[in-house]
Amino acid sequence: MLEQDNELAFLIVSGTFLTALMGTFIVAMVVLHRQRQVQNRQKIDQLKVEYEKTLLNIENEIQQETLTQVGRELHDNIGQLLSLAKLNLNSSKPEKQAEGKDYINQIIKEVRALSKTLNLDWVESITMDEFISHQLERIQSTGFCKTSLDSDHSFNQLPKDQKLILIRVIQECLNNAIKHAQPDTISIRIYQKGSKRSIEIKDDGKGFDSSIKTNGSGLYNLSKRMETVGGKFNLTSVVGKGTLITLELPL
Structure with missing residues (x-):
């Protein structure tokens, strides 16, 4: 009888220990899983920040390059066309004045084309x-x-x-x-x-x-x-x- 009681007590203690061990293992796995979830969320948030920062830098770079290009066009192309238009419009000859008006129309087209490059809508088009x-x-x-x-x-x-x-x-x-x-x-x-x-x-x-x-x-x-x-x-x-x-x- 005493031996049976000892066996029963051993089984109860063993079962309690195994249950506690299993519970500890499950809790540890849950904690580890949550830590990994937090780390993954942090990595994703970091990637999003880097991505948005990269896009912002690139937009700024392209806009600066566009402004440089617009400056060159205004100086080298449109500036020259304006000078030619002024010379022809100041002439007393009708054919020269007509030529000056043609230059004005060309300038309008050039300015409209340049205005489209001042934003990034062209990227989609x-x-x-x-x-x-x-x-x-x-x-x-x-x-x-x-x-x-x-x-x-x-x-x-x-x-x-x-x-x-x-x-x-x-x-x-x-x-x-x-x-x-x-x-x-x-x-x-x-x-x-x-x-x-x-x-x-x-x-x-x-x-x-x-x-x-x-x-x-x-x-x-x-x-x-x-x-x-x-x-x-x-x-x-x-x-x-x-x-x-x-x-x-x-x-």
Whole structure:
């Protein structure tokens, strides 16, 4: 009888201990799960802040660049047209006055075109193909180098935020090629492969050793900007053989 009581007491104590241990384990798992949830929410909030900050910086950069472009147009183009219009309108010859009026009409068109660039509404009205084509045409028209675009149009359907970031990244890549590469040709290829879309920016310039870290933050910033839209920035360069940049974005 005593032995049975001891066994019963042992079973009760063991059961109580196991129950307490199981309860402690469950509580620990719940606490750990909640901690992970809090950490995940903090990470998401941090990513949102970085994303919004990136967009704000890019909008400011594009607006500053737009203002610089408007200033050049006002000085070099519209200023010249106004001078020609003034000269012709001050003439006593009817044909010169008519020519002056034509200049005035041309100036009105130029000013209207410039006014559209003062905000970012143009971002929604232009496709990536159109934007890239325009950028390459501007480079080639200066006589700096030849350019080419090969596209399957896979980037033409993009939200405004993603388009803004890509526009700025592409602008920076092209500016770097102009400043540092001294290429004969800059080519851009746009294509989709599987679940990824890619933009390849290639030049045949002097290249550089991409394994050597630089003090500048330009390439790092481009990589971080692509990360904010879930994309990737890859760069390969060989001295004397040019540079290839690939921008990847998932579908």
